[in-house]
Amino acid sequence: MSKKYQCIQSENCKQAVIFARVSSKEQEPGASLDAQHDIMAEYCQKRGLAVLKNYRVIESSTVGKRTKFNEMLEFVKKQKQKTAIVVHCIDRFQRRFNECVAVEGLLKEDKIELHFYKEGLILNQNSSSADIMRWDMGILSAKMYIASMRDNVNRSMNYNWSLGKWQGRAPIGYLNTRDETNKATVIADPERAPIVKKLFEEYATGCHSLRSIWKLAQEMNLDSFRSKTKKSISRVAVYNMLTNPFYYGEMVVKGQVIPHIYEPLIDKSLFDKVQDLLSGKKIHCKEQVYGGLPFAFRGLIKCAHCGCTLSEETHKKTNGKTYTYLRCGRLKGPCDQELVSESVILNQLDEEVFSKIRINSDIVELLKKNIQQRLIDEEKVNAVMKRQITNEIEKLNVRERRVKDVFFDGGIDRSEWEEEKVNIEAKRKELQKTIEKYADITQEIKDTVNDVLDIAASASMIMKTSDPLQKRELLGLLLSDCYLDGQKLIYKIQKPFDKLLVGSKFEGIVDFHKENIAAFSSLANDIHVYHENMKRLAVGC
Template sequence: MKAIILARVSTEEQKEAGNSLPAQLVRLKNYCKQKEFPVVEIFSFDESAYKTKRDEFDKILNYLKSHPKEKFAVCFDKVDRFSRNVFDKRVATLYELAMEDKIELHFVSDNLVITPNISAAEKFHFGINLGLAKYYSDAISDNVKRAYEQKLRNGEWIGKSYLGYKNITLSDNKKDIVPDKERDFLIKKTFELYASGKYSMKKLMKEMNARGLTNRPSGVPIVTSQIETILKNPFYYGVMRVKGKLYPHKYEPLISKYLFDKVQSVIEGYNKQNFKRTNNPYIFRGMIKCKECGCLITPEIKKGKYIYYHCTNYSGNCENVTWIREEDLIEQTASSLKGLKLIPEALEVLKRDLRVIHDAEQSYCEKNIATLERKLKRIRDSYRIAYEDRLDGRITTDIFDKMMNEWKVKEQDLLLQIDDHSKANQNFFVTSSKILDISQKAYELFISSEPEEKTQLLNFIHQNFFLEGKKLLFEAKIPFTGILEYAKTGNRLRDQDSNLEPID
């Protein structure tokens, strides 16, 4: 069988931590030589396996398409060199080719080969590698994200200022945000009027338009939705909200926190009076779609106590408008959860695999942290050298201050990276343990839990719910797919022989 080698890196840390392109190529070439695979193509590049656009990676798929009659061993160093995104279509494409016996996927350092004949335990191994690689990748921010995070921690807002403020450029070309004197008093008045409890959003919009509150720089009058956005924005009292997190900012507040909180109380009270919703705990609400027309399956209560689900038939031409009791849906999902509980021998195999995976990721993490700490030491050594140079008159105070400011920024960035890696390593272990723990207790947890907890558990383990007649269709998420398949095949460890042994 001919071999295609792929080696890639995405960060400087990987280049310096034993995952460099040359290091990967040496391991992969030695592996192919040992397996007697003639190497016909080598793809080696520096880009992220987590980006949607991966032109170099796509060349591999194009190469395979151009040789449809040949079977190749596509060799990677590790699963995370393959992709850190389990939803990447390239992952699905290559995996499907392997399941169709058109290629083999070889992961050298993970001791894993993906073929149609692999055991369910090895499929779990592959799935857990992909899932945890994504988790690890999510936890480690790239340089741009860390720089953005640092600016937020410093109280700096990135982007266009909110209404009532304006962006300016200072004499040293640095950017700043200051109150817009033509509008800041009107923003404060907006909060004061709404806090009185005498205004609805629409009425307040008309009032502020009459007072002259307009958009900047267009001068267009504000609309009702803008009033709501303004009243719910904590930036005006001194805090930035970014992706649900709050950061104190360094700019001048336009209102007090007391006034902001009072406005939120008025909004909440107004919503309670005017917004009515059902509090019935429907387990499958919003989860299931009709297999026939794609519309949502909606719940209804009949005779005051029986919960039925049916297609909304929004299009008006669905032929799958059947009614099914919630108990029937529960029974169908519960039976699949039973299959997650493995025999003790199988559980030990999966634990062994997880230990190997975690040890490899921990080693990777420790090497990266060591590299970052060496960089941090060099910067801190530079402080002392620069200080001595300033005392000796070899550099001016201005140059010294400039150098110190640059080093401080780099030092903070490195500290953030070290912290990110440490948290990622800890989360990696917690996540893998959590997956095994939930898989073995899933059925018992589901049966004994409250409706809201049942919904959370099903969404954690399953995906793509569809109702076809009265049959509920769904799929297990990675890595639970491997566990379920193992149970369905009925295999036992003694029947798997060499499939569970490390690959030479």
């Protein structure tokens, strides 16, 4: 059936691009790319429009940067002759007003025409206000359709939550699947569910830190989600798992805890015990033991050959003395790593680390004084810069309000207002990004600087005189990524302690805080835990 068009095509418009779009591959057949293209190709042939390029686009019109859409606009901009953009209907072209500024600019420059087949509407430089209004109403109708779909989705999700049904990716230890009626459901993962339960039970003993339970999860090959790469689980993921009520039968939805209908992996009493340990309401056992005895390197070192965590064990010699050795657990099969005496590793660390950070009390106090003064100076500079940038942002806000008033008063047209608004927003984002560089230097960071120096000064003495558990607390704070290769320990020193391995040459140490503010900030909580554990071990509770 032929269409009637309210606007007559300009005589000099002899070429076109076809723009066919769907949001995803799961679109209804009537809106498929092939169907759109065939209809518009026939349309162009009847109107004598030479098709320069076909765009078959799978992208959302409301989410993301609309890469293909912008690519199409750039293409027609470069054409020497006016080009018609032929689209099946308005909502295939756009579902929001964001693109109107660029498109209206091309219409006013007489670079393009818009041909909307379904609506029987053609827009060009000379289009009437009534036709422009039809375009705007078409966009508004598309926006209302999207909003209605969003409301339906939210309504469906709220209904499912009220029935105790989970929406989204299942937590670690569960699987998303479909039941016998082909409806989405969640079941316990036969492979990972037993591991999750075991980790809860292990942590509830009180003989694990978050770090050691994380390492145990990695040893048990617990991955965050099923994938081809089997990505190793992160410490944050382990913490989130231990604090997720889903495992005992409840789920968190919009800040509220409600029952769900799926199989629990643990009971609530076990979950509550874990929460008490995580929050500090209950104290971990004095000796986080391995094999019933405390060891300095328990859980800290992995085998460089197979990746298994090394265990420690004691051997009693004929002379009556007891010696401690590190052994590969060989959980992954045969391994060439030999038995190594703990004293060999301690001697290596003393030579490479602890002998190089021996700082007497006078130098420590001098360093503290100098660094604290530099932090104060840095804080003042940051405050001045942040104040200046804040003033610039406020000026932009004032300018935006003024330009808006001019627009509503009729002093500028819509395209000029939109262009100025985009420029202002770009400048504002740039300033906000700049202000982030001038981080706040909190009292916590200042205290952490002093703690780092105190710990460094006492490290050598702790390693020579303290019991194995106190040594382990210090080693866990200072070292990371520890691997044993033969008789040699491979390791990294945590920031910012690595900046103190300079013997007696302290030039530049007073400046190391400038590039390590983030390191101090992230270390604050670890140092707090270190002090608490050292106090508890010192009094034997």
